[in-house]
Amino acid sequence: TQLLEQSPQFLSIQEGENLTVYCNSSSVFSSLQWYRQEPGEGPVLLVTVVTGGEVKKLKRLTFQFGDARKDSSLHITAAQPGDTGLYLCAGARSGNTPLVFGKGTRLSVIA
Amino acid sequence: DTGVSQDPRHKITKRGQNVTFRCDPISEHNRLYWYRQTLGQGPEFLTYFQNEAQLEKSRLLSDRFSAERPKGSFSTLEIQRTEQGDSAMYLCASSLASKGINQETQYFGPGTRLLVL
Numbered sequence: 001t002q003l004l005e006q007s008p009q010f011l012s013i014q015e016g017e018n019l020t021v022y023c024n025s026s027s028v029f030s031s032l033q034w035y036r037q038e039p040g041e042g043p044v045l046l047v048t049v050v051t052g053g054e055v056k057k058l059k060r061l062t063f064q065f066g067d068a069r070k071d072s073s074l075h076i077t078a079a080q081p082g083d084t085g086l087y088l089c090a091g092a093r094s095g096n097t098p099l100v101f102g103k104g105t106r107l108s109v110i111a
Numbered sequence: 112d113t114g115v116s117q118d119p120r121h122k123i124t125k126r127g128q129n130v131t132f133r134c135d136p137i138s139e140h141n142r143l144y145w146y147r148q149t150l151g152q153g154p155e156f157l158t159y160f161q162n163e164a165q166l167e168k169s170r171l172l173s174d175r176f177s178a179e180r181p182k183g184s185f186s187t188l189e190i191q192r193t194e195q196g197d198s199a200m201y202l203c204a205s206s207l208a209s210k211g212i213n214q215e216t217q218y219f220g221p222g223t224r225l226l227v228l
Contacts (some may be wrong), residue, residue: 004153033216033217035219040222040224041221041222042115042117042202042204042219042220042221042222043154043202043219044219045216045217045218045219048216088153088154090153090154092215098144098156098159098167098169099144099146099154099156099204099217100156101146101153101154101155102153103151103152103153104152104153
């Protein structure tokens with residue numbers, strides 16, 4: 001059973017378009033992290049959200065943690081080819097447990 | 112660069128051979144995690160250490176897998192009698208866990224990609 005469901009699994013868009021990817025669960029998480037992973041490399045941390053309803057911005061990326069801390073979204077404005085990669089969400093059930101990852105959303109931004 | 116490092120980056124081996132991977136965490140981090148990632152999947156937890164103590168092991172970690180962190184710094188992951196199903200990316204992550212803080216951020220290394228022929 002996949003605790004964290006990410007959607008869509010694949011997304012191919014044109015440069016300049018906006019997009020949103022989702023990370024959903026029936027479980028509550030104490031924190032949720034978003035990573036981006038390039039082929040053959042380890043995941044690179046983008047953001048950690050810990051408070052229900054929290055919104056964090058990182059340049060053109062906006063992250064939101066659901067009020068009930070069961071879901072999260074990542075919105076990218078004016079996507080660029082450099083945004084191409086695998087976006088992973090990962091949740092911690094408590095501060096002292098290993099991360100549970102979703103399967104990821106593979107984003108391709110075409111110039 | 113003082114991030115998490117892993118060695119080797121790639122390993123090709125024949126079925127039945129033993130392999131060992133090394134992870135060097137960020138120097139002040141007390142926690143070290145091992146994950147495995149197969150194609151099309153997110154990373155799956157294998158085991159983790161706090162200092163030198165191995166605190167949790169996943170059901171994914173069969174008897175052929177063993178991990179150590181003898182001095183609370185670097186860690187090794189050994190797979191004995193490798194099988195083709197062991198082919199995957201093995202990722203190491205480290206974090207700093209502090210008392211009273213209910214949230215830690217894990218930083219990942221570049222991974223070791225294993226191919227078992």
